[in-house]
Amino acid sequence: MKHKVAAVQMNSGMDVAENLTHTERLISQVARLGARLVVLPECFAAFAASDMLAIGQGEQTNEGPIRSFLAEQARTHKIWLVAGSIPYFPEGQTDDRCLASCFVYNDQGEEVARYDKIHLFDVNVDDSKGSYRESKEFLPGKHLVVIDTPFGRVAPVICYDLRFPEIFRKLAEQHVDIFCIPSAFTAVTGAAHWETLVKARAIENFSYVIAANQTGMHGDKRETHGHSMIVDPWGQAIASTTKGEAVILADIDLQKVKQIRDQMPSLSHRCPYELAVIKK
Numbered sequence: 001m002k003h004k005v006a007a008v009q010m011n012s013g014m015d016v017a018e019n020l021t022h023t024e025r026l027i028s029q030v031a032r033l034g035a036r037l038v039v040l041p042e043c044f045a046a047f048a049a050s051d052m053l054a055i056g057q058g059e060q061t062n063e064g065p066i067r068s069f070l071a072e073q074a075r076t077h078k079i080w081l082v083a084g085s086i087p088y089f090p091e092g093q094t095d096d097r098c099l100a101s102c103f104v105y106n107d108q109g110e111e112v113a114r115y116d117k118i119h120l121f122d123v124n125v126d127d128s129k130g131s132y133r134e135s136k137e138f139l140p141g142k143h144l145v146v147i148d149t150p151f152g153r154v155a156p157v158i159c160y161d162l163r164f165p166e167i168f169r170k171l172a173e174q175h176v177d178i179f180c181i182p183s184a185f186t187a188v189t190g191a192a193h194w195e196t197l198v199k200a201r202a203i204e205n206f207s208y209v210i211a212a213n214q215t216g217m218h219g220d221k222r223e224t225h226g227h228s229m230i231v232d233p234w235g236q237a238i239a240s241t242t243k244g245e246a247v248i249l250a251d252i253d254l255q256k257v258k259q260i261r262d263q264m265p266s267l268s269h270r271c272p273y274e275l276a277v278i279k280k
């Protein structure tokens with residue numbers, strides 16, 4: 001059975017209200033086109049905002065402005081929504097940093113899961129920003145999440161997590177069929193690695209990958225790569241875009257996942273092995 005899924009590509013700014021207006025328009029667009037599962041990009045509601053902690057403190061419960069907006073969008077459009085990421089400050093947290101959290105909603109508008117970004121982007125990049133220290137503002141997550149949906153078993157991971165194949169393999173061991181990857185990949189690292197990494201994770205685990213990226217210039221002079229894509233379990237990009245705000249849709253079919261995994265059961269061919277380090 002085929003299901004239509006969508007990735008939303010945005011150029012999010014620092015203003016939440018403005019971002020939510022764009023998000024609502026784009027969700028309406030893909031819902032009208034028949035999407036049943038929609039993935040938003042990382043930081044769709046607030047990108048490089050100076051008040052991330054305050055935004056996160058406002059989202060401690062599902063009554064928060066962004067979380068209640070997301071629930072209402074999922075309910076109104078009868079879609080499953082993998083809602084990118086927002087800053088989330090759990091009640092009672094002592095450390096003054098937020099989690100970078102992806103809330104997931106079913107088509108009744110119920111919050112069914114939350115995934116907190118595990119790997120934080122503390123790197124130097126040859127771009128206008130130069131140095132990224134995500135751990136200054138955010139705490140790492142501690143749990144992977146697997147969600148059973150009408151379209152198959154879904155797992156969200158976020159952006160920099162894409163570079164850690166071991167978490168995808170751990171999730172594939174739980175028979176995940178669809179990886180959803182809200183992202184804000186930089187223009188420089190995205191041009192070098194994005195497509196290869198997205199396709200590699202799909203091929204390695206014989207899964208669909210729905211990768212929704214930020215695009216263009218942002219408030220703090222950061223540039224993101226765009227090029228959102230939906231890749232099938234054989235590694236084919238079945239939907240993609242380049243730069244600028246966009247929505248991409250594709251039909252996914254769980255039968256295809258099963259057929260490829262039956263043909264090439266490499267996930268079950270893994271063998272134990274020792275490691276010998278030969279000193280010179």
Ligand SMILES: O=C(O)CNC(=O)[C@H](CS)NC(=O)CCC(=O)C(=O)O
Pocket residue numbers: 042043046047048049120121132133134159160163184185186189190
């Ligand atoms: O902090 C924000 O406001 C938005 N979040 C981001 O831009 C995050 C952390 S800085 N970006 C990435 O993780 C890029 C990963 C990447 O580009 C790579 O792995 O190459």
